[in-house]
Amino acid sequence: MHKDYYKTLGVNKSASQAEIKRAYRKLAQEHHPDKGNGNDAKFKEINEAYSVVGDEAKRKQYDQFGFVPGSGAGPGAGGRGPGGGAYNWQDYSNVNINFEDFGGFGDIFETFFGGNRRSGATSQRRGADIEATISIDLIDVLNGTEKEVTLSKWISCDKCKGSGAEPGFGIKTCPTCKGSGQISKATQTFLGTFAQNQICPECEGAGKIPEKKCTKCAGKGRIRESKKLLVKIPKGVDNGSIIKIVGEGEAAERGGKAGDLYLHVSIKGDSRFVRQGANLLTQISISFNKAILGTVADVPVVGGSIDLKIPAGTQPGQVIKIIGKxxxxxxxxxxxxxxxxxxxxxPKKINSTQKKLLEDWDSKKGWF
Ligand SMILES: [Zn+2]
Ligand SMILES: [Zn+2]
Structure with a gap:
């Protein structure tokens, strides 16, 4: 189900950025929906393809993974997040083609066709994701735990409930952009005067503004604050595990969707153990005579110690498995x-009595 953006634009995978741009310009003009024989679906496809391979960073990602999250192609269109640990992929779903990249081509385009491609207000922006690290002990891996993390972040304004409007006042259409979220700015060029669209500075693209701005958040709908959060850490987490907590990232401006929190788990080392997945390795030392005769040894386990029966005749380096510990x-x-x-x-040193005992042992031929 991966889309071949190169095919859509009719270029080779090895095409230069300039070649891709040229191909896009040509196709976009050909299929522009405002033209008599335009094709809206095709035009959208071309735009989607160019929004990815026209951008060097996104192109690299697309070449490597076959899709770019949020670009509309492939798995995770609109979906994000870890799973494979690729949690830090950027969300491109709100990124429109930046016509500024075209050195003014966008302006000329509009003049040719008289249309406004980017109709309507841009969708509400989403709050940013946050990453944080949480440090736990090995005993917490065994039992699971709850930890408090303190995050300094944008949170929804409690006074206006995130709307940005002073309580008792509503939301109105932005008078500056008349709800489109964009304003047209006249630009002088040697070809004449062109209108250039910009994000409306009044409503920042939302198309709507509060009738009266909330005095606590100045109409932003969010405030910066330090917030404590109790996080449940499941049993068995590994060092470097990432826990995703949906909606605990930064609040968006004016009631948009909040980002997510990605919590990196760091497990404090315990020099007595080496962890291999769910198994632990440890070591004990016993004297040679105890190894011969058998004994009971004190063995460390997470959170304490237990008695382990060492059978007579245990060999150096022998590994004894304690199931379920x-x-x-x-x-x-x-x-x-x-x-x-x-x-x-x-022992490196023994006394004369011990020496005598060992010599007696040694003299008895056939004992060893
Ligand atoms: Zn507020
Ligand atoms: Zn506006």
Whole structure:
């Protein structure tokens, strides 16, 4: 279902930005809906293709992944977010083609066809996403936890409930742009005077403004504040896991959709353990005689320690598995294992009695 934008524009994958721009200009003029034989659907397709491959950064992304989130093509059109850890993709869904890139071509275009392509107000802008890091201990991985994070961010204004209007006042059509969200500005060029569209500075493209601006947020519908948030951390998270909390990013201006919060989990190291997914590795040391005779050893587990029976005749480097004493697998009730590596200590110095005992042992041929 991926769209081939190069095909849409009739260019090669290796085409230069200038070639792409030329191809776009030609096709856009040919299919402009205001023309007698124009084709609205085709025109939109061309614009979509150019909005991606006409932009070097987005083109790179498109070449690599086959689509650009929010561009209308491929999976995740309008959808965003992690899953694959690609959470930091930018949202291009509100990006229109910037005709300024055309060195004034957009103006001439409008003069030719007399149309206003970008009709209506631009859609409400979305609040920005926020990234933050949360630090937890290994015991929190075992049990799950709730942590408080403090975020300094734009939050919806409580006085006007995000509308930007002083309580008791409504929202009206912006008088500056008459609701279109754009204003036309006359530009002098050697070809004559052209009208150039700009985002309306009064309503910032929304097309609507409050009858009276909220005094708390100056009509923005949002205020900057520090906000505490209690976050649930599930059992079994890994170092570097990202928890997405929908709607906890920045509030949008004047009642738009809030962004999301992406919380990076950082797990404090515990030198007693090495984590391998849900399994933990640890090591203990016992004396050589205990290894021969067998013993009970104190073994660290997350949050404490347990007694482990070491069988007689345990060998250096032997690994004893303790089932269910690792960490939980994420989103399951399964728990990993603790793998205990046994080191055997051989004394560097012994006293005369010990020496005598060992020499006696050694003299008994066939014992070892
Ligand atoms: Zn307000
Ligand atoms: Zn306006």
């Amino acid at each position: 690792g960490l939980p697998y994420l989103n399951t009730s399964k728990i990993g294992d603790l793998l205990v590596h046994v080191n055997i200590e051989i």
